[in-house]
Amino acid sequence: MISRGALLHFHRHLFLAAALAAILNFIAFYPGILHHDAWAYFAAARSGDFTNWQPPLLGKMWIPLQAIWNGPQPMLVLFMAGYWSGFVLIARAYEAEGGKLAACTFAAGLFPLALNFNGQLVKDVSMAVCLLLAAGCAAALVRGAIKWRAATVGAMWLFLIMGAFMRANALFALPPLLDLAGIATSPYWAKTGWIKRAIAVCLISLAFAPGHILADRNIFRVRDLFPMSQLQIFDIGGITYFSGIDRFQGFFGPDFAAKNRTCYKPKAWDVYGWGGCEEVYENLQPQFGWPLTKMWLAALAADPTTYLEHRVAHINRFLEFLCHDCKEMIYTGAQSSNQNEFTFEPTVIYRAIDWTSEAINDSPFGRPYVWLLICLAWSLVAFAIPDPVTRRITLTMTASGALYALAFAVVGIASDYRYIYWTMLCALIATPAVVARVIMRRDAPARLRFGPLAGIFILIVLREIAVRAIP
Numbered sequence: 001m002i003s004r005g006a007l008l009h010f011h012r013h014l015f016l017a018a019a020l021a022a023i024l025n026f027i028a029f030y031p032g033i034l035h036h037d038a039w040a041y042f043a044a045a046r047s048g049d050f051t052n053w054q055p056p057l058l059g060k061m062w063i064p065l066q067a068i069w070n071g072p073q074p075m076l077v078l079f080m081a082g083y084w085s086g087f088v089l090i091a092r093a094y095e096a097e098g099g100k101l102a103a104c105t106f107a108a109g110l111f112p113l114a115l116n117f118n119g120q121l122v123k124d125v126s127m128a129v130c131l132l133l134a135a136g137c138a139a140a141l142v143r144g145a146i147k148w149r150a151a152t153v154g155a156m157w158l159f160l161i162m163g164a165f166m167r168a169n170a171l172f173a174l175p176p177l178l179d180l181a182g183i184a185t186s187p188y189w190a191k192t193g194w195i196k197r198a199i200a201v202c203l204i205s206l207a208f209a210p211g212h213i214l215a216d217r218n219i220f221r222v223r224d225l226f227p228m229s230q231l232q233i234f235d236i237g238g239i240t241y242f243s244g245i246d247r248f249q250g251f252f253g254p255d256f257a258a259k260n261r262t263c264y265k266p267k268a269w270d271v272y273g274w275g276g277c278e279e280v281y282e283n284l285q286p287q288f289g290w291p292l293t294k295m296w297l298a299a300l301a302a303d304p305t306t307y308l309e310h311r312v313a314h315i316n317r318f319l320e321f322l323c324h325d326c327k328e329m330i331y332t333g334a335q336s337s338n339q340n341e342f343t344f345e346p347t348v349i350y351r352a353i354d355w356t357s358e359a360i361n362d363s364p365f366g367r368p369y370v371w372l373l374i375c376l377a378w379s380l381v382a383f384a385i386p387d388p389v390t391r392r393i394t395l396t397m398t399a400s401g402a403l404y405a406l407a408f409a410v411v412g413i414a415s416d417y418r419y420i421y422w423t424m425l426c427a428l429i430a431t432p433a434v435v436a437r438v439i440m441r442r443d444a445p446a447r448l449r450f451g452p453l454a455g456i457f458i459l460i461v462l463r464e465i466a467v468r469a470i471p
Contacts, residue, residue: 018084025080031073038121039339042059052224071341090136091106094143127167131163141153160174160178165215168209170208173403175198232292235296235311238311239307263276318414327367372405401425
């Protein structure tokens with residue numbers, strides 16, 4: 001048990017460390033990296049012409065921020081404040097287990113690949129920051145490590161809802177977080193059986209799918225560009241590719257199945273939008289909505305096996321697993337070519353982050369599948385953590401990260417590394433607790449201390465051997 005004086009001393013140092021980290025992080029990415037998606041939000045906030053091509057919440061947030069400062073700086077401040085506040089809250093939740101574990105959990109936020117993306121002002125990072133804040137609030141509340149309970153509960157639910165509306169597929173990360181939030185909110189929820197809780201949080205999470213549609217129409221009031229069409233086109237194109245049968249039902253003429261051989265790439269749907277076969281997206285636009293949905297459902301029903309081939313090919317490419325030519329660029333310093341108002345000049349700090357991140361990505365341990373593998377392995381190991389609160393928090397993070405990544409097997413349409421960002425954060429946060437409370441414990445079962453850890457390394461080694469054997 002940490003004494004009150006030592007606790008206050010630790011809190012002071014934790015706050016100072018977070019403030020310094022946030023300031024240096026802000027300097028490293030100043031004025032904020034306007035990736036092409038981020039610039040689209042920024043430009044929409046200026047023109048008032050919003051669509052649901054991307055979830056519009058982040059774009060709407062630019063409107064009041066531009067009244068403060070004309071540029072990306074205010075959003076960068078929010079990203080940095082949210083990121084480091086989240087890690088402080090998680091550390092506070094772990095501090096009852098000892099200052100070293102709390103400090104190591106906070107230090108996980110300094111991992112170069114995590115820092116590499118947290119200054120990129122896009123929805124993937126904003127979603128992760130919101131969910132991190134929600135998880136931090138919930139964890140601190142469950143631990144009893146925070147005084148302002150009513151305000152923290154309100155903030156927790158606000159951040160959780162915001163995170164859910166930052167990305168349409170955020171719903172897959174929600175069930176474990178909703179469960180922890182429920183426990184933090186009401187003692188009656190904690191007493192409910194886990195099966196009932198699991199069913200309830202899954203149903204609530206699924207409700208966010210129609211919730212996005214209703215919010216786009218009635219709250220954000222944006223033009224509907226039918227973003228579901230991207231997934232539908234990608235799936236129909238993949239089924240056509242693997243089956244050799246035109247599942248676009250002859251919409252593009254009798255020879256499209258042959259042409260699709262050069263169009264389809266398991267990496268992403270983009271080829272059909274602007275990468276060489278853009279006439280597919282352009283000509284199909286009048287069919288967006290129910291007509292395209294019927295075509296998509298018919299293709300899935302007619303060729304479920306080839307649909308699975310297509311989906312396996314995509315998730316393999318997304319996770320960069322059994323492929324030797326699928327490494328994604330992780331350099332984040334490139335601004336959108338559509339703007340020339342705000343210039344990001346790489347600082348010494350940014351160059352150090354980028355260099356270290358590139359080195360990690362070049363190693364066998366930096367591929368996206370590794371983060372999923374860690375979340376899955378730690379989900380087993382975490383059951384051996386003795387303290388029930390630490391165990392619950394750790395399992396919440398690993399389960400959320402794993403579910404989010406696994407869902408890309410069904411809903412994924414592109415392979416950018418930033419899409420795995422939330423899973424990466426979950427793996428980083430859980431690792432200190434798993435190592436300190438299970439792997440380093442001599443009284444823990446050997447199968448849990450060494451089994452999953454050995455499994456991670458064996459799979460990585462086998463993957464490296466297999467990849468080098470691919471011609």
